[in-house]
Amino acid sequence: MGNQIIAVDLGGTQIRTARYDLDLNLLQRENTLTQAKLGAQPTIERMKAYIRKVMPAGRDDILGIGISSPGPLNPFTGVIIAPPNLHGWLDVPLRDIMEAEFNLPVHIGNDANVAALAEASKGAAQGCRHVVYITVSTGIGAGIICDGKLLLGREGLAAEFGHIPIVLENGTISSVELEAAGPAIARRVKRAIQNGAKSKVRDIINGDLNGIDAKAVGIAAADGDQLAIDQLAYAGRIIGLGIVSILHLFNPEVIIVGGGVTKTGELLFAPMRDTAQKHVLDDSYTANLRIEQSALGDDVALVGAAALVATDGGNLDISELDQRF
């Protein structure tokens, strides 16, 4: 049996490939740009080339190839359905393509799902059996480990935290993602400025309101801008409300929150934690709970792709990793 793993993090901007040992220690890595605009086929060829760069001479050393991809995808068939940020991808049988190319077992997982495996194996949730990972960036996704096993659901569509419905004060039904992801934060700040609100965000984006993104809002908030602080706090409260559902449904021991928007730190985390605490049924849900930032940062999906191979596509209990390694 192989003693090394090939991991691929297919993202809208970058393709990261790496080789790990079975303890998920990094042995080699290569990054390249996805150039997603070119479409599926050129990206697949680029992935193959970069997998070859990290492939050792003795292919028998490799246990398998793990690929993290944006969803929606089917982890059981390895088909990438139609990710919004992978232009031209539609029902691509990526697992079969890569198995035919490399003659090795290939596992494919949604980026947020495999991130939960990563944090449980090598990150902020090591040793935990009830783990929720939430990513807040352009979208909001999650990965959930229930009593040691990755939660996939019947069609592999589980853990879509971002799509928990949120009823707004005017009665319309929105979702955690539509209210709290990066684009939502940017949209509300832009609208407030258009309506005459003063904000340092205007200087950061040099007056071009279409240039407002969550990063600019974060910079202004860190500089004390009240509009930016208020909008991050609103996003934090919405995510906190989603976390209340998570606590009542899963009773986890740790919730890890990662993704670009979390670089704003306590400006997001404090209102998130406060809202969760305020609306939880009972203190026993939060007494021993940790809500923390991701420990693996930008590498979380890459490590997760490796952990996906180590857990045989999420089929093994994470405690078996310790025995295996």
Added chain:
Amino acid sequence: MGNQIIAVDLGGTQIRTARYDLDLNLLQRENTLTQAKLGAQPTIERMKAYIRKVMPAGRDDILGIGISSPGPLNPFTGVIIAPPNLHGWLDVPLRDIMEAEFNLPVHIGNDANVAALAEASKGAAQGCRHVVYITVSTGIGAGIICDGKLLLGREGLAAEFGHIPIVLENGTISSVELEAAGPAIARRVKRAIQNGAKSKVRDIINGDLNGIDAKAVGIAAADGDQLAIDQLAYAGRIIGLGIVSILHLFNPEVIIVGGGVTKTGELLFAPMRDTAQKHVLDDSYTANLRIEQSALGDDVALVGAAALVATDGGNLDISELDQRF
């Protein structure tokens, strides 16, 4: 190893005890009143007496005793914490008490949790691995089976579907239970009648508005009363919104809805299903989904208590039941 199981359903009104074979076929049953007002100790003595009534002469035949109880309780320690409808129960170590009395393994589970095991073993979810059971009566609870295993969470507090937060149109935060359980339905009908609404409910309860309960509302609704129909529909929509969260988080294959309020049938189910369908992210969550009434009715927790023993307290995968029996 024993080839029979003793099951106990401890409810606020009745104590049901029974003996089952390992296929969960009923061999003997006895019911009595809980007389919960007398407090914990008399109820425990009554349970012991009724367990003895269904205990066979050869105690070696018994694999274990399963007890379904209202929550909150700790399934790992077998301590009943403080159920609202069991007067005077506070941190009662029921498992230890019963193990000492009968010298047999005892498993204790929350009534809604074990109901999920029951429906998966002998009810409407047979053969399914991703099962959600929801009960709508005085409260709203749930039991969830993730990929064949009962979801308990770190402290055994998982699957509290009723406590999913619901933001009301005025901005206050409520919950599925506070908006859609039997007492909430009764409360809204009462308020509407006090505010001058006409309704057949008034005749059913002989004019005593304090006598309004969900059952009276159900009778009026079945008789075409518009106020009653509207309030059941509101409850159905709220539960449907909670089901949207369940679909996105668990991607189950079947959702079983039981409990007294579901006796209103399609008056509750139709708005529930419509709301779930309308707000789900993608049809793939509902294409192969069944949302159905409980098949086991009033016996669901009793069968569940037996299934709890058969699954070793929820530790075994439900597929192992078939092999075991």
